Amino acid sequence: MKSKSEQIAVIGGGSWGTALANRLAANDHDVLLWAYEKELVREINTAHTNSLYLSGIPLQPKLVATGDLRGAIDGRGIILLVTPVQVMRGVLKQIAPAIGGGTVIANASKGIELETLQTVSQICGQLLPPEAAEGYVALSGPTFAREVAQELPSLIVAASRVEANARRMQAAFSSPQFRVYTNNDVTGVELGGAVKNVIAIAAGICDGLGFGHNARAALITRGLAEMNRLGRAMGAQPATFAGLAGMGDLVLTCTGDLSRNRTVGFKLGQGMRLADILGEMRMVAEGVKTAESVHQLALRLGVEMPIVEKTYQILHEDKPAREAVTELMARDLKAE
Ligand SMILES: NC(=O)C1=CN([C@@H]2O[C@H](COP(=O)(O)OP(=O)(O)OC[C@H]3O[C@@H](n4cnc5c(N)ncnc54)[C@H](O)[C@@H]3O)[C@@H](O)[C@H]2O)C=CC1
Numbered sequence: 001m002k003s004k005s006e007q008i009a010v011i012g013g014g015s016w017g018t019a020l021a022n023r024l025a026a027n028d029h030d031v032l033l034w035a036y037e038k039e040l041v042r043e044i045n046t047a048h049t050n051s052l053y054l055s056g057i058p059l060q061p062k063l064v065a066t067g068d069l070r071g072a073i074d075g076r077g078i079i080l081l082v083t084p085v086q087v088m089r090g091v092l093k094q095i096a097p098a099i100g101g102g103t104v105i106a107n108a109s110k111g112i113e114l115e116t117l118q119t120v121s122q123i124c125g126q127l128l129p130p131e132a133a134e135g136y137v138a139l140s141g142p143t144f145a146r147e148v149a150q151e152l153p154s155l156i157v158a159a160s161r162v163e164a165n166a167r168r169m170q171a172a173f174s175s176p177q178f179r180v181y182t183n184n185d186v187t188g189v190e191l192g193g194a195v196k197n198v199i200a201i202a203a204g205i206c207d208g209l210g211f212g213h214n215a216r217a218a219l220i221t222r223g224l225a226e227m228n229r230l231g232r233a234m235g236a237q238p239a240t241f242a243g244l245a246g247m248g249d250l251v252l253t254c255t256g257d258l259s260r261n262r263t264v265g266f267k268l269g270q271g272m273r274l275a276d277i278l279g280e281m282r283m284v285a286e287g288v289k290t291a292e293s294v295h296q297l298a299l300r301l302g303v304e305m306p307i308v309e310k311t312y313q314i315l316h317e318d319k320p321a322r323e324a325v326t327e328l329m330a331r332d333l334k335a336e
């Protein structure tokens with residue numbers, strides 16, 4: 001299965017941007033990776049490694065990095081966004097004037113902008129030409145960057161309202177180890193990726209408190225119910241949440257030790273302070289800010305999301321984790 005060679009810009013040289021750029025380069029596409037850190041540009045181009053975010057993984061020698069954001073997108077048919085969501089608008093504003101309507105814009109980042117409560121597709125809708133925004137592709141699923149970079153079998157969803165664009169991303173990425181499904185539910189795929197990070201923090205807290213397997217399984221299941229409720233209020237298709245970008249990613253991130261969000265929660269559950277946890281991390285745990293975004297969205301839309309609410313209170317209002325769990329368990333008894 002060999003796709004036509006594409007000219008692709010990947011915006012964001014963190015672990016996921018690098019793993020995806022490497023996957024595309026392995027498929028013989030012409031890939032230019034924009035990295036924020038100058039030393040990383042040099043390292044990727046000379047040593048073909050990314051020791052800051054993906055240590056120990058040899059990268060494709062043909063993968064080229066640049067520190068020039070505007071130059072990175074010049075002449076590229078596909079632009080793949082992979083910066084943390086909270087800086088996405090600032091990055092997009094710099095390149096938006098140079099993006100033509102025919103360019104395919106894809107995004108692999110997971111979260112909701114705190115200031116506006118918008119998803120990345122909504123941000124693109126504000127900043128990009130209508131044709132580019134309409135053809136937006138959301139990439140999401142259970143995919144730890146390190147495992148994708150190690151070429152371990154992984155599955156992901158490419159969702160777009162323009163089917164040809166979802167198929168184009170599917171063809172560009174697919175390999176015997178990387179299987180891409182298409183989907184047309186952009187909202188559902190984006191919400192799945194954003195909400196699961198918050199529930200993963202909650203699952204980490206639960207494990208850090210030593211609450212056992214029953215509690216974790218219950219949290220994943222009720223977390224999925226909350227994801228579904230928010231999705232329904234925002235026009236997503238319920239079936240999406242039973243798929244890779246919903247259940248799949250929720251299970252991965254709530255149970256996998258490679259998850260940064262789960263790790264933040266685990267340390268909180270063990271009694272560490274959030275500021276100290278984040279102070280030790282170079283990488284991003286999107287769920288920390290997205291907990292507040294999703295909590296605000298739920299309030300605005302009148303959607304009941306008790307796990308998200310308690311996670312937000314633990315993270316941002318200093319609520320003791322044990323107290324939050326006691327409150328969750330004491331909620332009115334009801335039918336499932
Ligand atoms: N790492 C993973 O396994 C996966 C990550 N994601 C998502 O991908 C997105 C990017 O995460 P990672 O690649 O993991 O990042 P990372 O945590 O590995 O690295 C942080 C990234 O943020 C960039 N950055 C920091 N400050 C910046 C600024 N002011 N402007 C622009 N860039 C800045 C850094 O250059 C680096 O690329 C997130 O939304 C994450 O949820 C999605 C699937 C898998």
Ligand SMILES: O=C(CO)COP(=O)(O)O
Nearest residue numbers: 141142143144259260261
């Ligand atoms: O989204 C991810 C896997 O699908 C990565 O999760 P973390 O950001 O929690 O590491």
